[in-house]
Amino acid sequence: MRSATPPLSLALPKRRRVPSISIAQARLTSGLILFAFCLTHFSNHILGIFLVGTMEEWRDVLMMPWRIIPGQILLYGAFLTHLFLALRTLFKRRTMRMPVGQWVQVAAGLSIPLLLIGHVTSVRVAGSLFDAEIGYPKVLLDQWVNDPSVAMQMSALVLIVWTHACLGLYFWLRRYVWYGRFRVAFVAAALLFPSLVLAGYFASGSETVNRVHANPKLAAEIVRESGLTPADVKELRDLRIDLILIYLGLLGAAFGARAARNIIATWRNPLIVEYASGRTVRALAGSSILEVSRANGIPHAAICGGQGRCSTCRIAVISADRPLPKPGSQEASTLRRIGVGPDVRLACQFRPRGRIGVQRLVIEANEAQDSAFAAPVRGREMDLTVMVVDLRRSSRLAQEKLPYDVLYIIDRFLNAVRIAVRDSGGYLVCTTGDGAVAIFGFDVNMRRAARGALRAADAIWASVDRMNTELEADLPWPLGFGVGIAAGPCIVGHRSIDIGSAINFVGDAGNIAARLEEASKQIGAPVVVTEAVAASAGLAAAGADRRTLELRDRLVPVDVQVFTRHGALSEAVAPLE
Template sequence: MNHMTFPLASPSREHLQEMVRGVGLRQVRLVSGSILFAYLLSHFVNHALGNISMEALATGVYYHTAFWRFLPVAIVFYGACLVHTVLGIWALYQRRQFSWKAIEPLQLVLGLSIPLLIVTHVVGIRLGQALYGHEKLYPQELYLFFIASPHRIWTMLAVLVIAWVHGCIGLYFWLRMRSFFKRAAPFLLAVAVLIPTLAMLGVYQGGRTTMSDYEDADWRHEALSAEKLGTVAQQTTLERVASGITIGYLGLLGLVVVARGARTLLERRGGMIALSYGNGRTVRVPKGLSVLEASLRNNVPHASVCGGRARCSTCRIRIIGDTASLPEPSPREAFVLHRVGSADPSIRLACQLRPNADLSFFQLFLPHTMSATGHAGSPARIGQERYLVSMFVDMRGSTRLAEKRLPFDTVFIVNRFLGAVSQAVLECGGRPNQFVGDGMLALFGLATNRHEACRQALRAAAMIAANVDELNQFLSHDLHEPIRFGIGIHGGEVIVGDIGYRDHMVFTALGDAVNVAARLQDMTKSLACEAVISDEVRATAGLADDALPAQEVAIRGRNEPMIVRTVEATRVLSALVNDEHAVAA
């Protein structure tokens, strides 16, 4: 009997295994925190309805509770509460050193304080409803805050601010490495300030309405009945439960603090190890610290964009010597190393490696480009993978030009050419990146999406032709033949970051897409055209399939042939891009 094979099953299984390898405590914390932040956002929007009326508050809380008390949602929500709280306590125990001197400890302290501040509120509403059938909605809660126990309003406002700030810090740590974050940050900040402000104003307006309604005896009889608020005995029971939970939680936090101290003593008794940084610097630390924690504890600058969360690879180190005695990489560390294509066992993440013996290494990303805390002002300066369009522009005949002119005259003409090219690139939204002799690499897409980046590159190619025509007219009295050029354009995923040494760092892009653009520029000579554009750029820019002639070519360094589009005169690209834009509009 023949056995049938299914070739697609293995890649799917491998993809699933890779996804599972990438899941760690930080990913679980992120998911659970996102669920809680969604609840908080829903609650704040509900509070903000108090600026309209009490009826709006009542309508909002109806839909709010209907969604969050729906059994599957409730299971996920309360599971996220439990998981996030346990992970916060575990972080208090596990974290030996904070890479940011203020914001990380602040986030942890705020997060751990939230259960203390909300326990009375949660027990009074949820447990009261579950045990005694109490119906504490906005009228009852606002009565307690503004009339029965006015001092509790400050606790309520404090928990609003603390929970919101804690959630916003978590979102900031998650989003700040995303390519869109710099553009979105002002809008996110406006939302982060506006939503809690409206929520607190809504509570205040609801409180004023409640204080006015309290003067009505009928309102008091209906809203403050024992069925809604509970009897004195029931309230006493709920307060005892809340007090017991508070004492238990504080005892757990105290136990964790004691455990931290005991661990420190045990680590010191377990021995010290020496970490050598490869530059003559050596520090002695207790066993159990990660290399990054050891660096931070001893004020040794160490690159770490994500703050030691294994969400980037900028803290990578290369081990000097034997790696056999090192602990095996955790699933999360293995995932990150695999993601950046590192199969070398001597390459490890400093935030995850906890050596138990003396270790010598050197950092792959030098920290002199960082701030004192080891973080870069922009993650892209350290290393970031993203889609960019690369354009190589080369001046033709510069060698013959130099043979017949004085050196200063040649430099003058080449600089005017590069100036004409750079002006076109800048006006179309690109960035002149590298100048090599009489050629230039320009990048598009650093601040826009891939569709617009491709269109910007095509417009720039057309404008380069116009600028070079003007330059040829200006230099016509000094040139025996007009300046000609070749352009290669290709788009794809590249790594962008600072490359170089010490004071000679250059921001640039590395990757196959950049190399292909350079090869396409070379092909303009053999194909007798001004520009060669990859079909990837043509399609992404939205140009019609028959807009430019196609040709299949072999690219040096690539196994498969590639479809490219030849442009005899780049001036036509301006009309093509504008025509496609008009059709789309």
């Protein structure tokens, strides 16, 4: 039973006329600015494949945006903002437990300044303090001739910066359904680009070494043209050491302040979290629910990495012994965007106090499939969008292929369904053999529920197309599937079974969706959607075939939209992103 928590404590703050910039938005924006700088700077390195002179000729063109005053303000502001927010996040973390990908991103990000300080002082700072002209000939001479170990450090820096940037982009983009369609292209670009950068860097370094060996006077000429004196070089070296010590001091201060904060928190009233699964844990005061879950080994989805952007970590507040903190600007913005009720919060942003009961709304993939996705309600009537999915001719496939091969194909298909449903904001109710049932609309309005179901159908179709391409040599015929989507009022709750808790729902929408899935086989159309769902989603179905179907065991015909081509569905769904 939910406690009588004052409604005001759960209400979202009203819109401001001038929207504020959230921490997550500032982190993303500053990161994108730095990424843009890296693209231009690294692109200049690629030209080293040809000649050092080519790099030097294009340097003014590619780096021009970052040399003018507005560009410099933007670049340095983005760097300081990104660094400050990284230290702030490090301090605010109650636990250092996080997925491996986030650990790699954090470790790479914290190591970048250590490797970057020397390069910045010898190029940017030298040019500003001593009016020196530091071009590629001088940089390559220092790194490949005077101290080759620096060249190895810069090569490592390229890989570390690129890894950090790509992980950041991945955590940002993977919440979008369209990302899956371009994932292979993104991965290919992520691997090819740094390879070209290092190829250009090594080629230009080799050219510099060969030129110096062929002309011993060349090194002295390059140094003289730069305008730096030995005293200037010594001053820059001392400055580099000072900056490294300052950065290490900031890191130490962040870790030290965090440790002191945690020690103090252990003496204060702890946070007690009661999960709907029956588990109760104690945590440091000020922890977010996502941090509590991770610190106690409780799987908790968070596609965006806990930045408050994707909503997959959302929870329902079941009970609380005191008023809850209001959502911050980032959390409020995301909650408004998905249209949830007042008792839904983002676990990564929600930092309650006292004793609180919560229900996770999206369960991680490594949890039992039978428990699927947990529901935030018990015995409640609500409007839902229901999707029924089935893999075609799986029984016939079992006669043509070995059992293990058939099991692999079915498992891969159902996993694609699970991912599509999860990424589209739905809940996988159950899987039976080669089919599945999913529902949309627990914590969003009907418009978003309908759109989520359509996006999931589009993603499932794309996954089956990829499977047919990848397994073409092993399949006796292309895989087919059927999807039926309907909507209407349902009674939703939990049913207790031996291995856990599962969703149980009863409603005519489920029966219609199942009949539509059957009809899709008869009419040869993979996706069949009721007109009511299409209207709720605002579907621009120019490529759909509108029909009225007589369904088995139903007295009244149903108006539907039928999709026989994947391209038609994708075009209709694209504007709904």
